[in-house]
Amino acid sequence: MPDFISFSPSDLSVAELHKYLLSAVAPRPIALASTIDLQGCVNLSPFSFFNVFSSNPPVVVFSPARRSRDSTTKHTYQNVLEVKEVVINIVNYAIVEQTSLSSTEYGKGVNEFDKAGFTMLTSDLVSPPRVAQSPVSMECKVDDIIVLGKEGGAGHLIIAQVVRMHIDEQYLDREGQLDTTKLDLVGRMGGHWYTRVTKDALFEIPKPLSAKGIGIDSLPEHIRNSPILTGNELARLGNLKELPKLRKPTNSKMNPDQLHREAQKLIRENKSLEALELLLSKV
Ligand SMILES: Cc1cc2nc3c(=O)[nH]c(=O)nc-3n(C[C@H](O)[C@H](O)[C@H](O)COP(=O)(O)O)c2cc1C
Known part of the structure; x- marks a missing residue:
């Protein structure tokens, strides 16, 4: 704090x-x-x-x-x-x-x-x-x-x-x-x-009016408490319509920090869904 x-x-x-x-x-x-x-x-x-x-x-x-x-x-x-x-x-x-x-x-x-x-x-x-x-x-x-x-x-x-x-x-x-x-x-x-x-x-934040985002509180704890992802980046994930069911196989060589950094890269490339899928592949 x-x-x-x-x-x-x-x-x-x-x-x-x-x-x-x-x-x-x-x-x-x-x-x-x-x-x-x-x-x-x-x-x-x-x-x-x-x-x-x-x-x-x-x-x-x-x-x-x-x-x-x-x-x-x-x-x-x-x-x-x-x-x-x-x-x-x-x-x-x-x-x-x-x-x-x-x-x-x-x-x-x-x-x-x-x-x-x-x-x-x-x-x-x-x-x-x-x-x-x-x-x-x-x-x-x-x-x-x-x-x-x-x-x-x-x-x-x-x-x-x-x-x-x-x-x-x-x-x-x-x-x-x-x-x-x-x-x-x-x-x-x-x-x-x-x-x-x-x-x-200037920057844009597209706001989905038709669907409600899941919210940061719906993200699993290991994502919510990420030591890497910022509040803005978590909000991008919280803005997704649903938690993806599909779980991609984990790259076993990635430690949690690397995984979160890789997800961060995806979020910054406007690939929030892919980022969340990647994060969910490691529980
Ligand atoms: C960019 C800018 C914004 C200002 N905003 C305000 C304001 O919101 N309220 C206010 O009382 N004075 C504000 N001022 C100061 C007034 O413009 C200033 O007191 C002015 O002399 C009032 O003129 P008047 O007596 O002819 O109405 C601002 C000044 C500048 C340069």
Whole structure:
């Protein structure tokens, strides 16, 4: 078992807790949120406390928090209280530096589209403009704003319904779907770290929807407690539909370590069934 440090949130200062939370809950997608106040002043700011929570209805949420240092609220929050509309623009690598620049705390009324060099495009159904350089923009109506606290660091959960989407065609594949390998999305990590979704960072885990995997607990003990196979590799075996009945003859020269290493090789070549058959041949 690893050694853990354990604590309750109240044991730490808000700043200390914030650091742990942001490093642990990562990578986070980034919403570049465009809002407008009653006077028509446009605001643009990034928020990584952001996600999609529902497809039907299509709902996204994000959270401009009270500043830890002085508990003041952000223009984005003030704007959505006045005009309950927002455009969420998705951030990829091509616009990440401009996005960071747009997070600068300019005074009320300063349009960060101009400061960060973004182009405003008129939205179809809402008053805040969208970002021309963003691969995907979602025009949203704000359904609800949940105040999560009154002190510094407290979030304001903005729940918004998507009413119109815009996708830059260059990011579509031949089937008209968004191509993850082209999008080049970025995520926010803890500290000053970001992550970039390049092709070599991507991997697939096919999930069988029709059949249930047997589970790691159904594997015989000598496999489950393998000193060689990792949790990921055991999970590949646990994802198989059934324990194979067929048992191949054992290569008698293989000791248990060699057998598990050979099985590991097969799993890494996407031959999980063969790996399990091999492991079961030695009881
Ligand atoms: C990538 C990135 C993500 C951010 N995420 C958040 C966030 O989720 N919540 C938040 O309150 N501030 C976040 N910030 C900081 C705000 O963008 C910053 O406070 C900004 O000045 C708020 O602008 P506003 O007052 O015009 O709304 C983030 C900054 C960056 C660069």
